[in-house]
Amino acid sequence: MDEIRLETIQTNVVSAYRKAQQDFLKKSNNKRLNTWHVSDFVSECIRKSYYSKLHPEKFSPEKQSLFWFGHIVHEHTPLSKINELTMCYDIEKDKALTPDEVLEMPLDDLGTIITGTLDDLMKIGDKFVIADKKTYSGSSYYKKTSPDYSYDLQVNIYRVLLKETYGIDAEFGCLLYLDKMNNLDPTPIAFELKPIDETKEKMRYILSELRKGQTPEPNVCWLCNGKNKKGQIYCSYVDLCKQDGGRTE
Numbered sequence: 642m643d644e645i646r647l648e649t650i651q652t653n654v655v656s657a658y659r660k661a662q663q664d665f666l667k668k669s670n671n672k673r674l675n676t677w678h679v680s681d682f683v684s685e686c687i688r689k690s691y692y693s694k695l696h697p698e699k700f701s702p703e704k705q706s707l708f709w710f711g712h713i714v715h716e717h718t719p720l721s722k723i724n725e726l727t728m729c730y731d732i733e734k735d736k737a738l739t740p741d742e743v744l745e746m747p748l749d750d751l752g753t754i755i756t757g758t759l760d761d762l763m764k765i766g767d768k769f770v771i772a773d774k775k776t777y778s779g780s781s782y783y784k785k786t787s788p789d790y791s792y793d794l795q796v797n798i799y800r801v802l803l804k805e806t807y808g809i810d811a812e813f814g815c816l817l818y819l820d821k822m823n824n825l826d827p828t829p830i831a832f833e834l835k836p837i838d839e840t841k842e843k844m845r846y847i848l849s850e851l852r853k854g855q856t857p858e859p860n861v862c863w864l865c866n867g868k869n870k871k872g873q874i875y876c877s878y879v880d881l882c883k884q885d886g887g888r889t890e
């Protein structure tokens with residue numbers, strides 16, 4: 642019988658695991674439309690979103706695992722019959738579109754369209770609630786108590802898209818934070834959503850910043866100043882930002 646090294650077995654098993662993750666993600670991302678996505682609009686620093694479009698980051702194995710884990714959680718925990726609802730909306734024309742219509746459109750016409758997929762739409766009492774699951778690394782001593790800025794804005798944008806595409810007005814959002822450090826322990830944070838016109842105005846502003854062809858103003862914040870729980874830098878464009886005159890010290 643041929644000899645086989647234990648390391649060879651381990652390397653092969655890990656490669657198979659990575660490939661399984663890759664295949665799963667490929668299948669899930671197939672339907673991604675070539676429009677703006679809500680995730681492009683929700684960073685606390687618009688300049689960072691602008692850079693990420695110009696210079697997309699490489700997809701590292703660590704990120705792959707993170708995405709895979711998020712997809713698994715979402716796919717296997719629907720909270721209502723209406724879940725994973727994809728909505729498309731033309732910000733400039735103030736007009737809803739179906740994903741099929743968007744697929745048929747020429748690339749040049751997609752620059753003002755945003756796509757978003759909400760996790761779950763629930764009806765509680767007589768109110769519609771947009772629920773969104775978020776995994777995070779907490780622990781027994783750290784629990785979420787308020788919505789993060791970007792998730793708050795994300796759910797508010799979903800409210801706009803939902804009203805325009807399906808005529809349903811969800812007045813409330815609820816983030817369901819799931820703690821990866823504590824068996825996905827759930828912490829729900831419900832909040833009232835902002836008026837639709839207010840969010841539409843914000844979306845128009847962000848779109849204009851992303852499309853004006855000039856680097857947007859920097860917003861030095863927890864993403865790049867190290868003032869966060871882990872003391873980490875979460876923006877990979879710090880050097881570019883400095884070159885462009887951003888204050889990142």
Ligand code: SF4
Nearest residue numbers: 686859860865876882
């Ligand atoms: S370094 Fe800071 S200010 Fe500059 S793009 Fe990144 S997050 Fe924005």
